[in-house]
Amino acid sequence: MPLQLSLQQQSFLQEEEKTQIERAQKDPRFFAPLYERYYDAIFRYVYRRVDEEEQAYDITSSVFVKALQSLPKFEYRGLPFSAWLFRIAKSELYQSFRDQKSKRTVSIENVVVQQVVEEWTDTYSEQDKARLLNALKQLKEQQLQLVEMRFFEKRSFKEIGDICGMSENNAKVKTFRAVLKLKSIFHQKE
């Protein structure tokens, strides 16, 4: 029963969001509630990927300006509005890396690094930790993104798929392959 209620609530929220998007498409002033709702999530997504906080605020602002510009073209086809915003954020981030305005950063919790190392080696040393961090740097950008979203940000495969423009299953398979690759680089010079 609680699941049913939560599904009802979810569909109610989706409907409400759809209405807000339609209103904002006609008049940009009505974009405010959507901006308020997603600002924090987008900022944190950007912040974890750039090294300077101020840069993260600037990129977040440009994400919402771009979103407002592209909003008339947005069509609700099952893709959550949040995923659409994350895609814009991703594109703004890479533009910023290309222009060398900011540095690609990966923010990780030490506990997660320790967990992974212990799982792969049964022991934990500073040397293993350094090896894992080095292995991360050697992944291809897309592989790094998948590992980052799944293991450091704990996102679901559905969400990862929505953000990266692939199906949930594809996200699962590609993440699995990325982890295998990471593991093989990690064990290479053992």
Next chain:
Amino acid sequence: MIMIKIILDRKEPSEAEVRAHQDFNQILAAHLYQQKVNNPWRYWYYLSITCVMLMLV
């Protein structure tokens, strides 16, 4: 190739700190300015109005 920097246990700004940076009016102003700049009629509007007025006179 993009150089990668890894930061461990990075402190994230609090919700209140992030909220303090939110400014929808600034976003709206930037959007309206962009719209104005991207409008192809921007340069021709006053000229065409003047021409129409002259033709009417």
